[in-house]
Amino acid sequence: MIGICRAAALAVGAFMALAAPVSAPVSAQQGWPQKPVRMIVPFPGGGSNDTLCRIVGDKLAAAWNQPVIVDNRPGAGGNVGAEIAFHAEPDGHTLLCSPPGPLAINHNLYKSIPYDWSKFEPVTVLAIVPNVITARLDLPANSAQELIAYAKTNPGKLTFASQGNGSTSHLSAEMFIHMTGIDMVHVPYKGEGPALIDIVAGRVDIFIGNIAAALRFEKMHQVKFLGLAARSRSPVAPDVPDAAEIGLPDLIASAWFAIVAPPGTPAAIVQKVNADTAAALKLPDVRAKFLEQGAEPQGDSSAATAAFIKDEEARWRAVIKAAEVKLE
Structure with a gap:
């Protein structure tokens, strides 16, 4: 009898040992988030990256009854912050809110990066901010087609600004050059602000950057918009023709902002962050604040986000290869 009881106890103990690794993560997920x-x-x-993430972070903090702390970690084109997020504990208490560079571009630009961009757990796309062809006011071209014609009759005379080598504004201009067969001189700046200031001053000819940064200058009639690098017109500048309307349907170049989680973050937590973020993006005050930034709210599913990032990576990889852009 004692032998039977002992055997039963051992069997129960073995079952509990096997069950423990499965049940522990489930209970942890049910109590998430347990800290900021x-x-x-x-x-x-x-x-824009910081502003949009803070707007959503405030709503998530209220929904989760836990602080959401925005932690700015700049450096190396976004690689520094992405590396920190990549190696963080995959318990849902660290997220990365990022533009395209760290998630879809940098591994094609740099010789090496300290994380595997493809292993992040995609959560959702917060917003898309289309790029716009912005020109100095006195440039003798008032449409994208006039710009192309002018560039072809004045090869190598036009200059284009970017917010830095390898930035989306740089690559967007390279895409435009490749599609149209024109020749322009690259003038890199340290940020979109200085680039736009020199467009306003007339020291450089065009800038193909996100509409959020350029919109206030256009509203003050200090620059002009020649076309949008997007599949449809933007609600913040509805009079600006889209890519197909300017005869370049494949000129699709946008800044976008996505939330991803460290590799191995439980699917239940990823789905909760996705659902709560999507709900926040539907709130009227959040939508209004996003549109003020020139950002179009998204709230895609995790699967759709994964597919979107994959497509964007392929798009920018092709541009980088064609333009032979490389960074150390």
């Missing part, structure tokens, strides 16, 4: 959630932004404060 850190949202890493891989660029400095004050930019």
Whole structure:
């Protein structure tokens, strides 16, 4: 009898040992979040990346009854912040809120990066900010087609600004050059602000950057918009023709901002962050604040986000290869 009881006890103990690894994560997920959630932004404060993530972070903090702390970790084109997020504990208490560079571009630009961009757990796309062809006011071209014609009759005379080598504004211009067969001279700046200031001053001819940064200058009639690098017109500048309307349907170049989680973050947590973020993006005040930034709210599913990032990576990889752009 004692032997039977002992055998039964051992069997129960063995079952509990096997069950423990499965049940522990489930109970942890049910209590998530158990502490403040850190949202890493891989660029400095004050930019579109920082602003949009803070708007959503405030709503998530209220929904989760836990602080959402935006942690700016700039450096190396966003690689510094992305590396920190990549190696964080995959328990849902660290997220990365990032533009395209760290998630779809940098591994094609740099010789090596300290994380595997493809292993992040995609959560959702927060917003898309289409790029727009912005020109100095006195440039003798008032449409994209006139710009192309002018460039072809004045090869090598036009200059284009970017917010830095390898930035989306640089690559967008390279895409435009490749599609149209024109020749322009690249003038890289340290950020979109200085680039736009020199467009306003007439020291450089065009800038193909996100509409959020350029919109206030256009509203003050200090620059002009020649066309949008997007599949449809933007609600913040409805009079600007889209890519197909300017005869370049494949000129699709946007800044976008996505939330991803460290590799191995439980699917249940990923789905909760996705659902709560999508709900926040539907709130009227959030939509209004996003549109003020020139950003179109998204809220895609995790699967759709994965597919979107994959498509964007392929698009920018082709541009980088064609333009032979490389960074150390």
